[in-house]
Amino acid sequence: MLLPDSKRILLKLSGEVLMGNEGFGIDPEYVARLAEEVKQAKDSGLEVCLVIGGGNIFRGIAGAAKGLERTTGDYMGMLATVMNALAMQSALEKIGVATRVQSAIPMNAVCEPYIRRRAERHLEKGRIVIFAAGTGNPFFTTDTGAALRAAEMKCDALLKGTSVDGVYNKDPKRFDDAERHETITYSKVLSDNLKVMDAAAVSLCRENDIPIVVFSIREKGNVARVLAGEGVQTIVRKDD
Ligand SMILES: Nc1ncnc2c1ncn2[C@@H]1O[C@H](COP(=O)(O)OP(=O)(O)OP(=O)(O)O)[C@@H](O)[C@H]1O
Numbered sequence: 532m533l534l535p536d537s538k539r540i541l542l543k544l545s546g547e548v549l550m551g552n553e554g555f556g557i558d559p560e561y562v563a564r565l566a567e568e569v570k571q572a573k574d575s576g577l578e579v580c581l582v583i584g585g586g587n588i589f590r591g592i593a594g595a596a597k598g599l600e601r602t603t604g605d606y607m608g609m610l611a612t613v614m615n616a617l618a619m620q621s622a623l624e625k626i627g628v629a630t631r632v633q634s635a636i637p638m639n640a641v642c643e644p645y646i647r648r649r650a651e652r653h654l655e656k657g658r659i660v661i662f663a664a665g666t667g668n669p670f671f672t673t674d675t676g677a678a679l680r681a682a683e684m685k686c687d688a689l690l691k692g693t694s695v696d697g698v699y700n701k702d703p704k705r706f707d708d709a710e711r712h713e714t715i716t717y718s719k720v721l722s723d724n725l726k727v728m729d730a731a732a733v734s735l736c737r738e739n740d741i742p743i744v745v746f747s748i749r750e751k752g753n754v755a756r757v758l759a760g761e762g763v764q765t766i767v768r769k770d771d
């Protein structure tokens with residue numbers, strides 16, 4: 532196993548990936564496939580916290596570029612993550628996995644508010660807790676929300692399933708000659724300004740000594756592969 536002593540993980544899934552082959556929104560078939568992978572992780576004996584991004588629906592920064600007020604756009608982005616969380620909850624419950632959604636922005640008719648002790652109890656009971664609405668604050672991302680919840684819930688690792696298969700020395704979508712790191716320290720990610728994850732998220736993980744594993748969620752079976760220590764990924768770890 533990649534992280535032999537792991538009991539509790541936080542899996543952060545890219546929102547962008549939820550749109551599957553569609554250009555926007557949620558592809559239910561794709562969400563169902565992801566739900567199977569999340570179930571496998573849980574069935575392997577781990578306690579699983581889940582965070583899903585919102586990039587398939589809305590990003591505040593993109594709204595701001597088109598003239599929308601930034602904080603309004605960010606709240607819209609956070610609401611997008613709640614929609615994705617509900618879609619994932621539905622897919623997981625369809626295959627018999629008990630879940631709870633907790634939102635950083637209270638919306639009691641829709642889901643639970645985030646209450647750490649309550650989330651703890653859900654995990655003890657074998658439920659998957661999906662943390663929605665990021666940190667609840669504008670100017671952040673769901674990566675930072677994931678790092679924050681991982682620290683609060685004392686997760687042993689943060690697994691970031693995204694559209695690239697690891698951390699490269701430069702953006703692999705822009706540079707064909709980009710090279711992937713097998714492992715890299717938090718400090719190197721920060722000092723080289725590598726954009727695979729935002730700096731606030733990396734700093735939080737560094738301060739709380741939470742290893743980050745970056746891998747591609749586009750390939751079927753990769754969550755199990757990563758947990759088994761197989762496949763392609765980058766581990767972001769402690770400074771030497
Ligand atoms: N050095 C780098 N190594 C790897 N990826 C990088 C690097 N620099 C930039 N990237 C980009 O980072 C992106 C992954 O992070 P991003 O935050 O955009 O996605 P996400 O968090 O998975 O998506 P979402 O916002 O939908 O949840 C990739 O699209 C990749 O092109």
Ligand SMILES: O=c1ccn([C@@H]2O[C@H](COP(=O)(O)O)[C@@H](O)[C@H]2O)c(=O)[nH]1
Pocket residue numbers: 546583584585586589590591592604605606607608609611612664665666667668669670671672673674675676
């Ligand atoms: O704590 C947070 C988390 C997210 N946002 C806004 O939501 C979108 C979608 O999240 P991604 O991490 O990009 O998938 C993000 O672009 C922000 O606009 C936020 O404001 N605060």
